[in-house]
Amino acid sequence: MEKDNKDEKKISSKRVDRRSFLKVTAGCGAAAMASPKAAEAFSFKELMQSHFKEMDKDELKDTLKYYEDKYSKKYGKQFTVKATEPMEGTLFGYGLDLSRCIGCRRCVYACVRENNQSRDPQIHFITVMQFEKGAATGMNLEHATKYYDPEKVPEKGHFTMPIQCQQCKHPPCCKVCPVQATWKEPDNIVVIDYNWCIGCRYCMAACPYGARKFNLADPEIPKEEVNPETHYLGNRPRYRGVVEKCTFCIQRTREGKYPACLEICPVGSRKFGNLLDPESEIRKCIDQKRVFRLKEDMNTVPQFFYFFATHFPEYDE
Amino acid sequence: MRNKITLAVFVTFLAASIGLPLSFAGSLLDLLPKEEEVYAKLPKNPAGDPELPEDEWDALDEKLAEHPNNCVKCHYEEEKYSQMTMDWSMTKHGQNKVDCSKCHGGNPISKTLKQAKGDGTKFRKLDDRFKKPKGALESFNDLAFDYCGQCHGTIYRDWKTGIHGKMTGGWNTEKEYRLCTYCHNPHNPKFPQLKPMPPPWKPTAISTKLKQTTKTHH
Numbered sequence: 001m002e003k004d005n006k007d008e009k010k011i012s013s014k015r016v017d018r019r020s021f022l023k024v025t026a027g028c029g030a031a032a033m034a035s036p037k038a039a040e041a042f043s044f045k046e047l048m049q050s051h052f053k054e055m056d057k058d059e060l061k062d063t064l065k066y067y068e069d070k071y072s073k074k075y076g077k078q079f080t081v082k083a084t085e086p087m088e089g090t091l092f093g094y095g096l097d098l099s100r101c102i103g104c105r106r107c108v109y110a111c112v113r114e115n116n117q118s119r120d121p122q123i124h125f126i127t128v129m130q131f132e133k134g135a136a137t138g139m140n141l142e143h144a145t146k147y148y149d150p151e152k153v154p155e156k157g158h159f160t161m162p163i164q165c166q167q168c169k170h171p172p173c174c175k176v177c178p179v180q181a182t183w184k185e186p187d188n189i190v191v192i193d194y195n196w197c198i199g200c201r202y203c204m205a206a207c208p209y210g211a212r213k214f215n216l217a218d219p220e221i222p223k224e225e226v227n228p229e230t231h232y233l234g235n236r237p238r239y240r241g242v243v244e245k246c247t248f249c250i251q252r253t254r255e256g257k258y259p260a261c262l263e264i265c266p267v268g269s270r271k272f273g274n275l276l277d278p279e280s281e282i283r284k285c286i287d288q289k290r291v292f293r294l295k296e297d298m299n300t301v302p303q304f305f306y307f308f309a310t311h312f313p314e315y316d317e
Numbered sequence: 318m319r320n321k322i323t324l325a326v327f328v329t330f331l332a333a334s335i336g337l338p339l340s341f342a343g344s345l346l347d348l349l350p351k352e353e354e355v356y357a358k359l360p361k362n363p364a365g366d367p368e369l370p371e372d373e374w375d376a377l378d379e380k381l382a383e384h385p386n387n388c389v390k391c392h393y394e395e396e397k398y399s400q401m402t403m404d405w406s407m408t409k410h411g412q413n414k415v416d417c418s419k420c421h422g423g424n425p426i427s428k429t430l431k432q433a434k435g436d437g438t439k440f441r442k443l444d445d446r447f448k449k450p451k452g453a454l455e456s457f458n459d460l461a462f463d464y465c466g467q468c469h470g471t472i473y474r475d476w477k478t479g480i481h482g483k484m485t486g487g488w489n490t491e492k493e494y495r496l497c498t499y500c501h502n503p504h505n506p507k508f509p510q511l512k513p514m515p516p517p518w519k520p521t522a523i524s525t526k527l528k529q530t531t532k533t534h535h
Contacts, residue, residue, distance in 0.1 A: 087489075097480070105514035122518045146517060152510035256489030267508060268483030268500075280488065281479035288480065309480055310472065 051180070052083075052193040052233065064232060071237060075226045083232045084254040086187035092248050092303065093188070093275040094259075095285040096162065099308040100269035103128050103153045103160030107261035107270070111164075114249060114260035115235040116227055118219030125246040126164045126261060127210065133157050164261075165190065165211035165246035166294060166302030173203035173212060182243075187254070188275075188303050189247050191233035199241040208298050212245045248272070275303070285309075386425045387433050388417040404505035420464070420503065465497050 049055075049063055064081045071079040108126045117123040129144040134157075137143040144161070154160070171190050174182050181196035182203060204212045218240045230236040231251035238244050249259035253272070262270040273280030282305070285291060291305040389406065392398035405411045418425050427433045466473030475481035479492075483500065486493040500508065 102508075102511065103513060104511045105516075108517075109514050124517050127517070147519065149513065149516045151512065153513045154510065253488070256487040258485060258488055263485050265483060266511065268481070268495075271480065273488045281484070284478040285480055288475075288478065309475060 046195060049195060051196050053183070067232070067236060071228070071230070074237075075221075075223050075228070077223070077226060077228045079228045079230060079236075081230050081232055081236055082251065084251070086185050086189075086254065089274075089276055090187045091275040092167070092253060093273065093282040093286075094167070094248065094304045095271035095282045095291070096304070096306050097269040097271070097285075097309045098159060098161055098306055099310045100267045101160050101162060102267055103130055103148070103155075103158075103162075104266065106264045106266060107162060110260045110264035111246070113225060114227055114252075115246075116219075116221050116230070116237050117213075117244075118215060118217075118238075119222065120220045121215075121217050123213045123215070123219070123244070125211070125213065125244075126162050128160050128162045130155075130158050130160050133159055161306070162261075163209055163211070163294065164304075165248075166209055166300065166304040167248060169301035169303060170299060172206040172208070172298075172300060176202040176206040178202065185233075189250055189253075190245070191247055191250065192243060192245065193233065194236070194238050194242045194244070197242040199243065201243065203243055208295050208300065209302075212243050214243050215240050386416060387427070388421075388423075388425045401504040404502070408505055408507070410506070415468075462497050 045066060050059060052060075055063060060083060064083060067081045068079045071077075071081070105128050108124050108128060111117070111125050112119070112123075115125065117125065127146050129141060129146055130148040131139060131144045135143065148155070148158075148160075167184075167188050167190050169184075169188075171182075171184055174184055174190060177183075178200060179196055179198055181194075181198070182190060182192045184190050199214070201214055204210075204214060215238055219238055221237060226237070227235060229251055231247075231254070234247045234250035249257075249261075253259055258272055259270075262272050271281045271285050273282035275282060275286075277283060285307055286305060289307040289309055291307040293302045293305060295302075389402050393402045405417075409415075416425055417423070423434050424432050462473065462476065472481050479494075482495055484492055484494050497503075502509075
């Protein structure tokens with residue numbers, strides 16, 4: 001018994017209590033502010049701020065203002081950082097017509113610009129996979145390529161399939177997050193609080209779609225290309241060491257607009273809408289076409305539906 | 318049916334000169350112009366035949382006399398039309414008897430130019446189709462959905478519900494939709510092949526960049 005107590009004492013003396021932890025972090029924060037390069041990455045306020053869901057109105061307002069100023073200063077443009085709440089009675093769903101998609105990758109780069117992804121190192125939310133038609137492997141993602149680069153698309157004997165965040169109903173990424181930095185919003189969008197993310201990348205390992213991307217270095221966004229219309233949980237510039245992903249363009253869709261990838265698609269293969277509205281395009285697709293969801297057997301219940309609306313025999317060969 | 322088509326061709330020629338705005342509200346079906354509304358807004362005077370001196374008619378008639386499709390015979394030689402006649406002849410339309418008269422009116426096997434030309438339907442330049450304000454109804458080409466839909470029924474049905482075709486604007490606000498000829502060239506309707514954007518960097522390229530960034534920071 002005595003021995004146990006002694007051990008406990010020994011451990012507790014080594015343990016960091018809250019007060020000394022705060023002292024150390026404050027010191028670090030001050031040190032961070034002193035160094036100009038590190039100050040760009042985070043400040044004392046950023047380090048100490050609450051989780052997005054725990055912020056009260058005033059704190060949220062202050063925080064948004066803080067980031068607006070920070071980004072405006074950094075990029076030389078007037079930024080707006082919003083935290084638009086989900087609309088009532090909306091459940092977003094996405095449809096993609098694989099018979100129309102030609103694999104031109106316009107969506108990939110429209111997304112990069114809209115969502116302020118890092119250009120170097122390169123981050124793409126959308127991955128366009130190219131499959132061979134009639135291959136023995138069937139529609140096996142392991143036998144598909146994302147590096148295809150022909151002169152012109154669509155290529156004969158091939159079809160393409162863009163993959164991005166599927167905004168699952170049972171998102172495995174949210175289950176594994178040890179700090180609850182990522183969660184599902186009531187309108188079906190899975191979001192990340194970039195300030196709360198510790199960069200452990202468990203979510204990337206858990207995601208069966210490879211939809212989450214990691215900022216391995218400081219993201220680099222050209223000042224003239226940066227999109228100043230941002231959402232706190234969406235496309236505001238990220239830090240090094242945090243995970244990011246597609247949010248169905250939360251800054252656009254929560255204001256009633258279409259996502260950027262849909263607007264750029266030259267063949268109109270992308271469909272977006274409210275799953276609760278029977279007149280929306282996405283509901284018409286689900287009602288009238290044979291839709292499937294990617295890796296349905298994982299029981300993630302994606303809110304992203306793939307379908308074949310037409311058949312082009314001339315590309316079969 | 319044939320009468321209806323001829324009427325549509327005739328009427329839409331009249332519509333070419335005036336712009337008919339479309340309003341956006343409700344479902345896509347409501348967005349389409351009502352037939353009566355379109356006709357009501359058209360000017361009442363008929364277009365009449367194309368005007369040519371008598372001797373020129375005869376000279377042209379001689380030229381037409383040799384070819385089974387008389388439109389191609391003449392228009393292929395003209396620089397302005399050669400590309401579109403060539404495009405058309407290569408398509409499934411060109412090879413399956415969907416000939417000029419099906420859209421332009423007239424009769425390509427007739428021996429006289431007057432009959433061949435029919436009521437002299439004119440067409441808007443299709444190069445302008447992307448520059449035009451979205452959703453504005455201007456000419457026959459914009460009414461094509463009614464017409465293309467006669468054969469391409471499944472696509473027409475999909476387009477009416479919003480499954481076929483590109484839409485912009487907002488899922489919850491104003492929707493902008495495209496009519497057939499905005500995206501499809503009527504003489505070569507199949508969507509053209511495009512040059513793809515560059516593929517993503519391979520992991521090796523990304524790691525090289527990373528080494529450089531690490532060096533600058535430490």
